[in-house]
Amino acid sequence: MSQIALIVRHQAKPGMRDALCSVWEHYIKPNASANPGHLACFFCLDSGNDTGVTAFQIFSSEEAKEQFLQSPWYPEYLQKVSEFVAGPPTITSSWIAWSKPQPAAGQA
Secondary structure (H helix, E strand, O other), rough: OOOOOEEEEEEOOOOOOOHHHHHHHHHHHHHHOOOOOEEEEEEEEEEOOEEEEEEEEEOHHHHHHHHHHHHOOHHHHHHHOOOOEOOOEEEEEEEOOOOOOOOOOOOO
């Protein structure tokens, strides 16, 4: 089973990045923390751009990623976050070819 990375880039409306962060804290942070298929999650505030937010996530598999995105709370999250973003996010999904540290045996 191959790990997969999901990179999501948002542009907040001017002055709304803190509100966007609050929505993320409420929905994504606890659900990612409790999800065993969510191996890593980084929520980053872009430097030099006070409206940019980048989320970098690693899932144990494509199935784990899809299961997370199909969670019952996810549509509510999307509705709430849409109030604070300037438009749809840029989303990139990538298979992990190499990482540091290396995954434990049987996880790659």
